[in-house]
Every structure is written in C-alpha cells, then in structure tokens.
Amino acid sequence: MSNNCSHSAGKSLLIYPPFADPTWPYVSLPTLKGYLGRRGIQVTVRDLNVEVFSFLTSEPTIAGWRQHLAARFQVLNGRERLSLSEQMEYRRVAEALPLVQQDFGALLTVMREEGSFYDRAAYAAGRDGVEDLFQIMEAVYFPFRYNCNRADHLVAPWDFQLLDSYIANRTSPLDQFYRQQLAGMAAPGFVGISLTFVSQIPEAFYLCRLLRDVFPNCFLMLGGPCVDLMVRHGRPEVVAWILDHVDGITVQEGEKTLEQLLPLLAAGRFPDRPQLAAIPNLITRDPVSGAIQQGPPWVLDLTESAAPDYSDLDLTLYPAPSPMLLYSPTRGCYWNKCSFCGYGFNQSGAHAYREIPVQQAVADLQALQEKYGAANFYFSCDVLSPDYAFRLAQAILDTGLEVRWSTDLRIEAAYTPERCRLLYRAGLRAVAFGVESGSPKVLRLMHKGVTPERIRAVNRHFHQAGISTAWMTFLGHPGEGFKEAQATLDLLAAERKVVDQFIVGAFGLTPGSKIACRPEEFGIESISFTAGDVFRFFPIYSDRTARINANDQRFAQLDTQIDDLSSRYQLDHYPWAGAISTHHSFLYLLRYGQRVFAKAWPRPQKKKQRAGAGKKIHPRFPLAELRQREEQFMGQYLECALRPDPETGLTPLCFDHFQAALARESEKERR
C-alpha cells in the first residue's frame, strides 16, 4: 500500500499464482475461505495457476511464440558467429521450432475427457504436448525455464536483482494474461497471494508489482509455506525486501490473521500501527519509522476449522476428467523426529500435531462430496496418526460415505492386515510411505524409528489389502556408505512385486531440519550458500562421508541399478500419471488397479507435424556440438561457482557472476 491513510474498501481477493500442479486446486486458499466464510467474512479465490493454461495454449499465444522463434532463428542463423549466450539460445530456438506446429488447444481436452485420459497412448501424447509447450517457453523466454514444478533461471537462483529485473523488464510469459485479468477488475481492498512452492516465486512477486501499479490503494499480502521459509531462513534483509513489494507477510497459519485484518480493512482505513502489531502471525512495516513488527504467534485449534470452500473455482478447468479435492484432516507430524525433515512448520516448534475431530472431518467430506460431486480426495497433510486413520475409516464406514482417498502414512506396527483391510473398505486406495532407506544403520541415524523388517511387513499388509503403495527413498544421508546405499536398492528390488511406485531421490539439506540445525552431530563439516541464494533454499554442505564416497568406484553401479529398477515401472515427474501422490496417478490406479505403474507403458509414436504447417529449418550451426559446448562450459563454470570463498563463506554463483563468466568466455572465443 502506498501510504498510511487512503485505502480502497473493495472486495478481498485470494490468488494462487503459477507455476504449480494444475491438475487439482491447491488447498490453502479454499481452506482460508471456508474458515472466514464460517465467520461471515467474504473472500474470493482465484486460481491463476490453472486459469493461465487456456491462455498458454490459445492460438494467439502460440502464434506469437511461433513468430518470435522464427524471427529469432532467422537473425541468429544469419550471423557468422554467435556469442556463448546466443549459442545457448540458438540451440533452444532451433529445437523448439518444429514443436510449435502442434494443436495445443486440444491438449487440455485430452486430459479432461474420459475417453482420451484413460487411453494410455492418448494420455502420453497429451502429456508430451504439455512438456513440449514448456520447452517452447524455455526457448522464447531464454534464459528462464518453466514447467508445473519450476520457474527459474538456467542456473542462477532468484535473488533481489534478478527478481527486480524480471519484473521491471516485463519478462513474465504471463504478463499479457495478468493485464487482461486486472483490466476488467473492480479495485479490490485486499489481495492475498499464496506463495506455497519455490516454483511460484517469480510470478508471485511479478503479480505483486502489477497489483501495486494497478490498485495502489489495495492492501497486498503474501502468505504460505514458501514465504514462511524465506522469512525464517533467508538472509536478514529478506523481510525488508519483501515488504518493499507488499504491505504484509503472513507467516505460519493465516486463518486468524485474515479474520482480524479483513474487518479492519473493510472499514476503509488503513489500520494503524498498534492494530497491525496485534494481529497474529502478521509482519508489517511502520510507514513512518520503517520499523518492522510482527504480531504474536498463533496456531489453529482444528476444532475451529471449517471445510475448504472451493465454490469460487471452476472445477471443470482442471485438466482431469473428474474432480479430486484436497482436504487436510491433520496438521503437523506426531513423530517429528526425522533428522532430514523440515516439513511444514514442524521445526518452528509452534506447529504441534493436531487433528480435526473425526465426526467433523466426515461431515466436511460429506459436504464436499455433495457440493462438488467429488468422490476422490487427497488428504493433504504431513501424516495421519494410525489411531486417527482407523477412527476416521470407521466413521466413514458408519456414515455410509462412499469416497476414495489417498494420503501419506508413517510405517507403524499398528497397521496390521486387519486394520489395512478396514482402511481399504473405507476408501483408502493409495498410500505413500517415507521409507527413506533400507539400511538399519541409516534408519537409526535418521531417527526414523523403523527397521527394514517393519517396512517390509507393513508395506505388505497394505499391498495385500488392495491399497497401492509408493515408497519414497533417497541416497546420500550423511553417514551413508556404499553398503548402506546398496541396502536401500536391495530392499526395493526384493520387495518390487509389492511396491507399486517408488522414487530414489538424493539427499538434500533442508533448512530447519535437525541436520541443518546441528550439522556437527551428522558429520557435516560446513554449510554455505551461493551468493545469489538470498532466500537460503539451497544449502551447500561438505560432508565427511560424501568425501570418502567420492573415491569409491562402486557408487557408479548404483545408477545402473536404479535405471534397471525404474525400467520395470512407469515412473514420471509431477504432475503426471506415474508420479507419486498426483491426481492423475490416483485416477489411473483406480481405473487399472494397483500395478498399473509397475510395468513400463509403450511410448507413443511422435506425431508427424501437420503437412505444410511449417517450413523446414536449416541450422547452420551444428546443434549437437552446441549442446556439448554448453555442457562443458556449465560443468567448468559450476565447479568454480560452487566453491565457497573462505572469507565470505559464500560461493560466488549468482546472476551477475554467471553473466560475467558468459561474457569472458565469449570474449575468449572471439579472440
């Protein structure tokens, strides 16, 4: 807000920005709307993350990109030599040009219609088409990259300069879309943006700036897990920088914050400093003194919650043939001990495990089913305790509610065969387990509280009850040697027939986790950040075991084993069928059974380009060589850009550093 007294008393708007999974509505804003509505406070939810897809796939958008790519290709192809940056762009442009001839408008229909969605070949072609769309965007908006789980620069993390220039240069591929949306809109009094995932950072801040320009008297706010992480772990100057873009930041849960703030704003005056300072979980800056203030911490008593309200959202827009809704029956984790986990707000200490009483949860589900015709639900939370899961299941059965659901559970002895059958009868069809490791030693180091024997037994109980099981594992936990890493792959291979999906990830140091807070206990010798990582999302660490492992040739075998195991499955990344806990995967599991991803699907033939739709291009620079050249440069660059400077403790990687390295390299080539 531009000053401290004028304020527009218009509507309150909550926005979910791109880029994230568009196949179902995310739960945060409907949850807030439900809570506020129960208290007589009206807000409108807009899911721009899904709305934008019709813009991205529309003929005018594609035609604009086609034109841009053709023109850019002509210019670069006409040059005698290209700088390194131009070489990178040129290759992307040349590779994207043939892709731009498809009928992108049809892609959403493929995903929304039952006939094509459940036809594996048609589905795979539709999925590939959406991926092609993102590849085209990568060429048009070089050096930025986009997909449903990413919006970033080729190599540099988002820092203040990069974000400022992204906004000032109107770089966003969605600029025109946003302006169209804002043009017809009555001035809102409040806009809150949910910044949940890192992949929403650039568009969230871009929207803040546009909203500020178009509606200068509107109170602007950011909330959500990602902004909470920025505030909690980012560099000290982060909060002030964010407050240059918005009037308030909500950390942790937003129910009470909005319940207290929105009535004040509705009165048409900007609240004064003491009023703002008293609002729970709210960070603001006093416009006169510039002092930053934070309201008292607050957590929701879940008996006070209300069912999420999805009524503002057009559920037919989501690319899937039927609605699947997210519902969060619990918050926090009752275990809350795992060494690597910084989930949600666990480590802040304020976010204890809480449950919505089962009768209330069943009534919520019933209401959601009646109102939206949804039979499928994802219980979107850290975990359910076994006791809660059983009581909820029994209450679902007692009420005669017919729902199918999926969620994350912890491996616990309480999940006996009989109990798993109860869960199945109550509609549980897919479960994801944080198995993490197959090595007893590493499981102990993680404080995971389970053994490989228990993992094996409990997984079988679920699988045999008819519930699809997904294992999330990772390699490289500090203290893990070859033997332990091999144990994870051995366990997966041995249980393959009863594991329906899996992922083998790589350990990443999560800010706020026990390892990050007490690194010395886990053999971590030092932690540093890149100069551009102002939000501190990507710690770089040096670890004793990793150094020893680097000289162990046997590690090379592990990749081959993972590839071999993966080739026996149909695995994919978010948000597609084949990824763990996605909407599309759930629908496929319901339709084709537990084992639908436990064998590879035949790949669709790449469709021939429409005859005469595009002229054949003749690149004068060899694309394979350019790719090789780029990989070589990136390898060398990252080696030095990720080496910590002993004086600052930072590694040099940031946008400016990368640009300078590119320029030096081009200069070298020119001479």
Ligand code: B12
């Ligand atoms: C369930 C879950 C998932 C599900 C469903 C996600 C989906 N897209 O629908 C699955 C398993 C698929 C998933 C996937 C991923 N996830 Co996830 N997930 C969660 C989890 C466990 C719970 C989220 C939830 O439902 N919370 C309940 C709702 C009600 O709470 P909430 O969203 O926090 O909203 C509250 C507040 O934040 C606040 N609030 C939110 N927005 C706003 C806005 C305003 C204006 C205000 C005032 C307040 C406010 O008020 C709300 C009500 O109290 C969280 C961890 C956690 N405990 O938060 C991670 C979390 C959200 N996931 C995370 C990540 C990283 C991912 C992945 C990127 C993982 C990966 N490497 O691929 C993918 C991305 C998927 C995608 N592209 O969308 C991170 C996000 C932060 C980040 N670092 O990016 C989290 C926070 C975990 C973590 N700490 O690392 N995830």
Ligand code: SF4
């Ligand atoms: S990894 Fe899962 S079980 Fe462990 S603390 Fe985190 S949320 Fe809880």
